[in-house]
Amino acid sequence: xxxxxxxxxxxxxxxxxxxxxxxxxxxxxxxxxxxxxxxxxxxxxxxxxxxxxxxxxxxxxxxxxxxxxxxxxxxxxxxxxxxxxxxxxxxxxxxxxxxxxxxxxxxxxxxxxxxxxxxxxxxxxxxxxxxxxxxxxxxxxxxxxxxxxxxxxxxxxxxxxxxxxxxxxxxxxxxxxxxxxxxxxxxxxxxxxxxxxxxxxxxxxxxxxxxxxxxxxxxxxxxxxxxxxxxxxxxxxxxxxxxxxxxxxxxxxxxxxxxxxxxxxxxxxxxxxxxxxxxxxxxxxxxxxxxxxxxx
Numbered sequence: 001x002x003x004x005x006x007x008x009x010x011x012x013x014x015x016x017x018x019x020x021x022x023x024x025x026x027x028x029x030x031x032x033x034x035x036x037x038x039x040x041x042x043x044x045x046x047x048x049x050x051x052x053x054x055x056x057x058x059x060x061x062x063x064x065x066x067x068x069x070x071x072x073x074x075x076x077x078x079x080x081x082x083x084x085x086x087x088x089x090x091x092x093x094x095x096x097x098x099x100x101x102x103x104x105x106x107x108x109x110x111x112x113x114x115x116x117x118x119x120x121x122x123x124x125x126x127x128x129x130x131x132x133x134x135x136x137x138x139x140x141x142x143x144x145x146x147x148x149x150x151x152x153x154x155x156x157x158x159x160x161x162x163x164x165x166x167x168x169x170x171x172x173x174x175x176x177x178x179x180x181x182x183x184x185x186x187x188x189x190x191x192x193x194x195x196x197x198x199x200x201x202x203x204x205x206x207x208x209x210x211x212x213x214x215x216x217x218x219x220x221x222x223x224x225x226x227x228x229x230x231x232x233x234x235x236x237x238x239x240x241x242x243x244x245x246x247x248x249x250x251x252x253x254x255x256x257x258x259x260x261x262x263x264x265x266x267x268x269x270x271x272x273x274x275x276x277x278x279x280x281x282x283x284x285x286x287x288x289x290x291x292x293x294x295x296x
Contacts (some may be wrong), residue, residue: 032102051086100290102117122282
């Protein structure tokens with residue numbers, strides 16, 4: 001009896017003839033979304049759990065007291081390592097579950113199965129990353145809103161009771177607050193609020209430009225002398241001291257902002273590296289899970 005061969009053309013791999021793939025199977029989708037969602041949910045849950053645990057470890061290692069706790073550099077390195085650990089563990093679990101729970105494919109080439117399993121692990125990692133990013137965005141949005149409210153309250157408080165203006169017009173309890181000769185004309189007809197408002201404008205312009213104009217310096221001196229009763233020389237000394245203190249505080253604020261910028265840049269790079277590692281681990285874990293799925 002002669003052998004009967006299939007009418008469809010088989011393909012060969014390594015000298016072996018693979019059976020023809022039925023049309024119904026060849027047109028079916030190679031993506032098992034239920035398995036991907038299952039892996040993504042598992043990876044998200046583990047990520048959140050480990051991030052909370054890492055936050056607890058971080059808060060316990062940082063101390064507000066000098067020479068206590070870890071340094072900023074050490075804390076940054078530990079945070080980067082912890083991000084990698086979080087991605088490693090959560091991505092491995094999510095990718096493995098996505099590969100292990102996917103629909104079993106029949107009459108599919110081994111290389112295609114490997115690619116699909118890898119893709120399932122990667123898709124599970126991608127979905128989990130989006131979910132975690134959404135959760136973090138919601139949390140950070142609340143924090144930003146609260147911080148903006150606090151900042152608005154601080155600005156409002158500073159506008160009504162500016163520290164530097166108060167320091168300029170602080171009166172000596174042993175000296176009556178009478179206008180000195182040469183300064184009385186500058187403050188005649190001006191209320192205390194008007195004087196403070198003009199001084200606030202000059203200080204704000206000084207903060208923007210980084211220096212005070214000679215005319216503004218002289219005007220501040222006249223305002224302080226006329227309002228507090230200080231001699232012009234003493235008023236000039238006070239003005240110079242307040243302006244120097246303001247500049248020093250501005251320099252400190254810029255240093256803090258620059259340090260925050262550098263820390264944010266490093267955090268972004270560490271996050272990118274950890275996510276890259278997570279994508280690779282999830283893809284490998286998906287392939288491993290799929291292979292074990294087909295082995296049983």
